[in-house]
Amino acid sequence: MDEERDGARPQTVLLAFLGAYVLGRDVQVATAGVLELLRRAEVSEQAARSTLSRAARRGLLERTRHGREVYLGLTPSARRVLDDGSDRMWRTGPVNDDWDGSWTLLSYSLPDSWAKQRHALRARLVWAGFGSLRGGLWLAAGPVDVTALVDGLEAAAHLSAFTATALPPTDVDTLVRDAWDLDALAGDYARFERRWSDPARDPADPLAAQVALEADWLRTIRNDPRLPVRHLPASWPAVGAHDLFLRRHRELAPRAAEVAAQILRVREAR
Template sequence: MTEDLFVVEPGEVDGTADIPRPQTLLLTFFGGYVLRRGVQVATASVLDVLRRLGVSEHATRSTLSRMARRGLLYRTRRGRNVYLGLTPRLREILHDGEYRIWHMGAVNTQWDGTWTLLGFSLPESWQRQRHVLRSRLLWAGFGSLQGGLWIAPSPVDTDAVLNGLEAAEHVKVFQARALPPTDVSELVRNTWDLAAVAAHYRRFLHRWSGPTLPAAQTDSLGRQLLLETEWLQTIRQDPRLPKEHLPHDWPAVRAQQLFHLLHAELDPAARATAAEVLDTIPDEVGASDPDT
């Protein structure tokens, strides 16, 4: 799961930092240019790509080493070159991000009134387990209703959310519908900070539709990676609440349209650049993976 891989750091989407942290950029890169392609990519190529965005060689190498230690990447040496491959765990994470970007709309327009309710009570000493569980719940679109009761505005694959968590045995899950006297619009306003979610979309619109675009000094490949990274960081703040319970001026759809427009404009040149600069070899380890 993605409990701490897509966590937004201060400044990543609030306009106080121009470049997201190296790990988020690397996840975007591997998702766009390695996943499903049946290849491993040279470390030198990865360093070159992130250098275009102002990330130092030291920062990139440190992040790659940390990802390898966590079981996300594996290495193959060919002569003097080292190539990086995706582990099954990283493939799962990247597929999740890919689905969020390309297959889920920014607004939930098909809600049938079903809520997923999840309750838990963990020992006070389980601080780390509580943090990981909450991170996964936020990523899955849950909001804290009260105490240890969390809700999401649609059916959720909670098996995937809880997979591998020690805290799973302390969790109870239900599906339900709101009944009078519950005011669903008020419930939504009280459970989620709608102003904060909308602000993320408006910052994205401001940064990418203004006269000076982010990373204007780099090429199309760098701009595309930054665009996609910032979009994923923006939508991961959004629980995709039902359209009928959102403000009339909700900016998510406009932001999504801008993202798709800019991505389509950048993609041909970005792909051409990637074909020139990326040194790859066949991924024999993952060659039988259906994703490739």
């Protein structure tokens, strides 16, 4: 899929769909309907089938045969991932306007051979809002449940975490610019606004458009650490992009639900 036009990989489109139409319901959906949705979202059949297979191998989807149909349901692991994404999408604002002035500091040192573990740890840190100060020292605004953050990671035994406050002569604005690439973050929001401010660029199918919108918003906020608003540039674009996302979702959701009812075969999970 074209990143500027559609803004997300097939896996992100799939997760956005599951979050919108399966999460919170004790149901399974027929594979054929999911493949049809991905086709409408301009994902090739080969890429769509590969995405479903990969999600199943990762323990996110469970397959159940019912008659001649194969149905897909969410695993507990998938529900945790989607609940987290849903919180970020619907219940957490794009900026931190009630920051208490505290920081969470995290330090780690991993063996050189632990490239995979280092990548997994860094991915979770970025999702949780951490920025890299230097080497293995990371920083996040406000309190972070580090125990939950690193649950299940081998790297958990190799890190230390602290709560801290900045003391003079620390320039917090400079600290923020050093730890996070504000230009790149602002560019992500600007790209989202370019992509979704013109309804003429929407996919013709409203269900595909809604899922693409949600997938692109998830992609946009994935790396946003929700920094304290007092330490962000005055023209920070996150709030405007968030308002655009909510407005476009209100426009697309009713028609998308009608299409979903037509193409998705649903059965109660057993």
